[in-house]
Amino acid sequence: MPDDMMTIALDAMGGDHGVSVVVPAALQALREMSALRLILVGDQQVMADELKRHGATPDDRLILHHASQVVEMDDLPSQALRGKKDSSMRVAINQVKEGNAQACISAGNTGALMATARFVLKTLPGIDRPAIITALPTIRGHAHMLDLGANVDSSSEHLYQFAIMGSVLTSLVDGVDNPSVGLLNVGEEEIKGNEQVKGAAKLLSRSDINYKGFVEGDDIYKGTVDVVVCDGFIGNVSLKTSEGVAKMISHYMKQAFNRNLLTRLAGLVVLPVLKAFRAKIDPRAYNGASLVGLRGIVIKSHGGADVFAFSQAIREAVLEVNKNVPEKITQRLGELLEERRAV
Amino acid sequence: MPDDMMTIALDAMGGDHGVSVVVPAALQALREMSALRLILVGDQQVMADELKRHGATPDDRLILHHASQVVEMDDLPSQALRGKKDSSMRVAINQVKEGNAQACISAGNTGALMATARFVLKTLPGIDRPAIITALPTIRGHAHMLDLGANVDSSSEHLYQFAIMGSVLTSLVDGVDNPSVGLLNVGEEEIKGNEQVKGAAKLLSRSDINYKGFVEGDDIYKGTVDVVVCDGFIGNVSLKTSEGVAKMISHYMKQAFNRNLLTRLAGLVVLPVLKAFRAKIDPRAYNGASLVGLRGIVIKSHGGADVFAFSQAIREAVLEVNKNVPEKITQRLGELLEERRAV
Numbered sequence: 001m002p003d004d005m006m007t008i009a010l011d012a013m014g015g016d017h018g019v020s021v022v023v024p025a026a027l028q029a030l031r032e033m034s035a036l037r038l039i040l041v042g043d044q045q046v047m048a049d050e051l052k053r054h055g056a057t058p059d060d061r062l063i064l065h066h067a068s069q070v071v072e073m074d075d076l077p078s079q080a081l082r083g084k085k086d087s088s089m090r091v092a093i094n095q096v097k098e099g100n101a102q103a104c105i106s107a108g109n110t111g112a113l114m115a116t117a118r119f120v121l122k123t124l125p126g127i128d129r130p131a132i133i134t135a136l137p138t139i140r141g142h143a144h145m146l147d148l149g150a151n152v153d154s155s156s157e158h159l160y161q162f163a164i165m166g167s168v169l170t171s172l173v174d175g176v177d178n179p180s181v182g183l184l185n186v187g188e189e190e191i192k193g194n195e196q197v198k199g200a201a202k203l204l205s206r207s208d209i210n211y212k213g214f215v216e217g218d219d220i221y222k223g224t225v226d227v228v229v230c231d232g233f234i235g236n237v238s239l240k241t242s243e244g245v246a247k248m249i250s251h252y253m254k255q256a257f258n259r260n261l262l263t264r265l266a267g268l269v270v271l272p273v274l275k276a277f278r279a280k281i282d283p284r285a286y287n288g289a290s291l292v293g294l295r296g297i298v299i300k301s302h303g304g305a306d307v308f309a310f311s312q313a314i315r316e317a318v319l320e321v322n323k324n325v326p327e328k329i330t331q332r333l334g335e336l337l338e339e340r341r342a343v
Numbered sequence: 344m345p346d347d348m349m350t351i352a353l354d355a356m357g358g359d360h361g362v363s364v365v366v367p368a369a370l371q372a373l374r375e376m377s378a379l380r381l382i383l384v385g386d387q388q389v390m391a392d393e394l395k396r397h398g399a400t401p402d403d404r405l406i407l408h409h410a411s412q413v414v415e416m417d418d419l420p421s422q423a424l425r426g427k428k429d430s431s432m433r434v435a436i437n438q439v440k441e442g443n444a445q446a447c448i449s450a451g452n453t454g455a456l457m458a459t460a461r462f463v464l465k466t467l468p469g470i471d472r473p474a475i476i477t478a479l480p481t482i483r484g485h486a487h488m489l490d491l492g493a494n495v496d497s498s499s500e501h502l503y504q505f506a507i508m509g510s511v512l513t514s515l516v517d518g519v520d521n522p523s524v525g526l527l528n529v530g531e532e533e534i535k536g537n538e539q540v541k542g543a544a545k546l547l548s549r550s551d552i553n554y555k556g557f558v559e560g561d562d563i564y565k566g567t568v569d570v571v572v573c574d575g576f577i578g579n580v581s582l583k584t585s586e587g588v589a590k591m592i593s594h595y596m597k598q599a600f601n602r603n604l605l606t607r608l609a610g611l612v613v614l615p616v617l618k619a620f621r622a623k624i625d626p627r628a629y630n631g632a633s634l635v636g637l638r639g640i641v642i643k644s645h646g647g648a649d650v651f652a653f654s655q656a657i658r659e660a661v662l663e664v665n666k667n668v669p670e671k672i673t674q675r676l677g678e679l680l681e682e683r684r685a686v
Contacts, residue, residue, distance in 0.1 A: 277599035
């Protein structure tokens with residue numbers, strides 16, 4: 001086996017579709033990337049059956065690793081942590097801990113994934129809390145946003161750490177030098193917002209992070225900054241609200257086109273246009289949120305991800321392994337600490 | 344003058360367009376509602392000139408009231424409060440305080456409007472903080488949401504008070520008996536969220552408010568509940584995020600239809616369909632956020648409101664005066680207090 005092979009562990013049982021999505025996405029990724037090796041973690045029989053369905057068998061690039069339990073979508077993080085030590089999710093994370101894989105991916109229960117990953121892998125030195133970060137489409141291309149729900153009641157220091165992690169990850173995966181960072185707030189004026197946000201603004205202003213000040217909710221999709229930083233409660237509500245608005249718009253658009261035969265015909269005429277439009281904001285293309293701040297790379301795929309979307313999550317994992325994201329975050333934290341000491 | 348006349352004071356200088364929107368909207372409202380009297384507050388000359396432009400003159404249903412100052416969009420609330428005691432905004436609110444008007448409307452600076460209204464009118468007994476509430480389109484019709492930015496760091500008790508105010512207002516303006524109320528949270532499970540939300544959930548569960556539990560960001564536009572309750576920081580971010588998503592979608596849709604001659608022709612074919620669709624989620628139809636919890640009715644129009652949108656804000660004010668919203672909130676608070684004592 002050549003040295004430059006990369007290994008990624010996949011929780012084969014997680015998400016709404018389990019093996020029926022993870023296995024074909026894995027096979028596709030292996031075809032596309034010759035230096036990739038995948039460890040599928042889950043029920044041995046279920047995985048083998050699904051592989052057979054696709055005319056495939058395990059080999060030295062596609063390893064099956066049995067796990068006897070599955071974390072359900074409604075399991076509490078504490079239940080998963082204490083009661084499901086042999087879950088496909090936990091065993092996939094263990095692969096990273098034990099050095100058998102450089103990253104792992106799960107489409108399972110977010111709370112359980114975060115709790116388990118944090119327990120097994122621990123946070124990076126200097127990071128109090130891991131955060132969830134993802135790319136989002138904007139009018140100008142895309143932006144990264146964090147935290148998306150790992151933490152509520154984030155302090156100024158936490159927001160500052162999120163900003164550093166977001167800046168490093170964005171710089172690496174997008175190849176942007178010192179990406180611009182904004183703090184999500186209720187207004188752009190310095191006096192607005194809560195104490196946590198105001199304190200974080202002070203910390204960021206003093207650092208050499210490319211801090212652009214406060215941004216508002218509509219700035220996320222305008223692409224005003226490369227990295228949007230917020231508390232996890234706010235980030236989660238904001239992201240879910242976005243999904244809600246997009247679904248409502250799509251609902252009313254379908255309704256308008258389905259009104260009568262004439263409007264349905266009109267819909268057929270513009271189908272390619274609507275498809276081109278949808279591709280621009282296709283959430284599947286942005287699938288793969290990263291749990292940053294851990295001593296290892298953990299990617300969360302959307303629970304409802306299809307094969308295309310799950311493949312995107314694999315690509316995200318490959319990119320982060322190649323760019324060595326956790327080590328670069330530690331390095332940057334060290335620099336900023338030096339800088340703070342020097343002030 | 345008959346006894347059943349209703350008087351509303353309008354800040355004629357507020358918002359992006361000032362008199363050029365407020366005056367024609369006022370004239371339209373007076374044509375539509377014969378029992379309505381309006382007091383236009385602002386620069387006497389500017390208002391008179393604008394009236395002349397529309398071939399109108401002041402009369403006993405359209406009264407001009409001079410105010411020498413204007414609150415600018417970037418004035419701090421404290422500046423407006425201390426330095427602009429003769430602003431059109433302040434004088435319009437004074438009309439409510441002095442009993443000359445039953446409600447007032449301004450399209451000006453939200454922070455200044457809230458601070459001034461609170462200072463001049465005071466909060467209702469039992470209400471610690473006023474909140475901003477508006478109707479939003481949903482897949483099932485519409486819902487009300489509060490707080491949209493008046494307060495950051497709301498306590499459990501504040502959220503509980505918002506829920507009561509939202510429930511009363513929605514019940515009155517929508518004619519719904521005991522509307523369903525949801526608390527905006529990061530997940531539906533009881534253990535999720537921050538302490539404020541968990542505490543508010545307890546208070547609401549014990550009350551006879553029709554409390555449905557936690558809702559998530561996407562529930563707002565699904566119309567899961569009639570009233571969505573949240574802290575103002577979260578509500579503001581959520582609302583602005585929604586605007587951002589809608590604008591991005593519209594941007595990419597225009598781009599798709601403008602790609603070439605063929606797609607432009609296709610766009611013309613479906614123009615009536617797209618118009619019908621847009622009417623369903625037209626934010627102008629939902630213009631007019633209420634500052635609830637004050638001893639008087641104050642309506643905030645969107646700063647960029649056009650004549651159609653500003654007229655909606657006038658209709659909202661008329662409805663709230665007819666339904667006697669502030670008094671009904673006080674009454675409901677009294678009932679709930681009785682109920683708490685009885686437990």
